[in-house]
Amino acid sequence: MDKAVFPAGAYCRAVEQIIAAGRRMDRFGWVPATAGNISIRLPDGNLAITRSGGHKGLLGTDGVICVDAAGRPLTTGDRPSAETLLHCQIYAHDPRAGAVLHGHSVASTVLSRLGGDALVLENYEVQKVFAGQNTHAARVRVPIFDNDQDIARLSGVVAPHLDGMCAGYIIRGHGVYAWGADMDAALARLEGLEFLLACELEERKLR
Numbered sequence: 001m002d003k004a005v006f007p008a009g010a011y012c013r014a015v016e017q018i019i020a021a022g023r024r025m026d027r028f029g030w031v032p033a034t035a036g037n038i039s040i041r042l043p044d045g046n047l048a049i050t051r052s053g054g055h056k057g058l059l060g061t062d063g064v065i066c067v068d069a070a071g072r073p074l075t076t077g078d079r080p081s082a083e084t085l086l087h088c089q090i091y092a093h094d095p096r097a098g099a100v101l102h103g104h105s106v107a108s109t110v111l112s113r114l115g116g117d118a119l120v121l122e123n124y125e126v127q128k129v130f131a132g133q134n135t136h137a138a139r140v141r142v143p144i145f146d147n148d149q150d151i152a153r154l155s156g157v158v159a160p161h162l163d164g165m166c167a168g169y170i171i172r173g174h175g176v177y178a179w180g181a182d183m184d185a186a187l188a189r190l191e192g193l194e195f196l197l198a199c200e201l202e203e204r205k206l207r
Contacts, residue, residue: 011066014040014048016040019059021101022050024187026057030103030194034085035175037102040183041091050085052079085151090179092094093162097179101187102126104175107197111204112144112172119144119170129192130166140195143169167193193194 018038025031025038036056036074039049047067050056054063066074069091071084087100111119121140127133130140143161148154158169168178178193180186 010043011048013066014042015061017060017099018048018050018064021054021099021183021187022059022063025101025103025190026055028191028194030105030121030175030190032104036106037083037087037098039084039087040097042066046074047071047084047091048089049080049084052081061128082149083151083175085155085171086177089155089159090162090177091098093159094179096181099183100177100179101186101190102175102177103190103194105194105197107194107201108170108176111168111197111201113173117144118142119197119200121167121200124196124198124199126192126195129188132166140167142167144172145169147174 017040021038024030025036027174032038034055037050038056039045039047046069048064049067050059051065053171064079065078067080067084068074069088070138071088073080082170083102090100091097104156119142121127121142122138123136125136127138127140133135133140141164143165145154145157170176175194176190178186178190181188
């Protein structure tokens with residue numbers, strides 16, 4: 001299937017937003033080398049998502065492809081990220097989700113390697129960036145799941161926990177998944193989470 005069949009305006013806007021998001025994430029050091037992936041849900045239910053293997057800070061229009069809701073490429077020869085299924089899972093679970101971001105920051109990688117099945121964030125003003133959080137005194141639990149190259153199996157581990165995630169989740173030694181109703185909301189959520197993880201990492205250095 002050729003990209004010309006997609007709603008041109010929506011697809012072009014999605015590509016522009018993904019390219020801009022990749023540059024922003026790269027500026028903060030969250031997508032080193034070819035790490036990370038970015039997607040947007042299109043009006044027809046298909047997804048615009050970064051192609052496997054590209055540097056997210058150097059994306060061009062050919063660095064974004066289309067897949068269906070199950071993660072199958074709509075253009076013969078296109079190769080989506082191996083983790084596309086995790087994006088599809090979020091969209092299937094949350095009909096309000098419009099964009100998903102995955103990055104590999106130093107803070108998320110290091111903190112998740114220290115053990116435990118979650119990081120608990122508390123008494124940070126920036127917690128208010130997460131849906132449903134209106135006070136710094138709340139406790140925000142960010143689940144951590146062991147890394148697994150079998151993405152279908154990993155998605156099965158993540159699935160039972162999706163309802164309780166207001167901040168996203170972390171794959172151990174790997175990175176963060178965050179999402180929102182649109183790209184602006186997803187970026188705000190990711191930026192808030194990464195700020196808090198960086199604070200946690202700095203605080204542990206001082207102990």
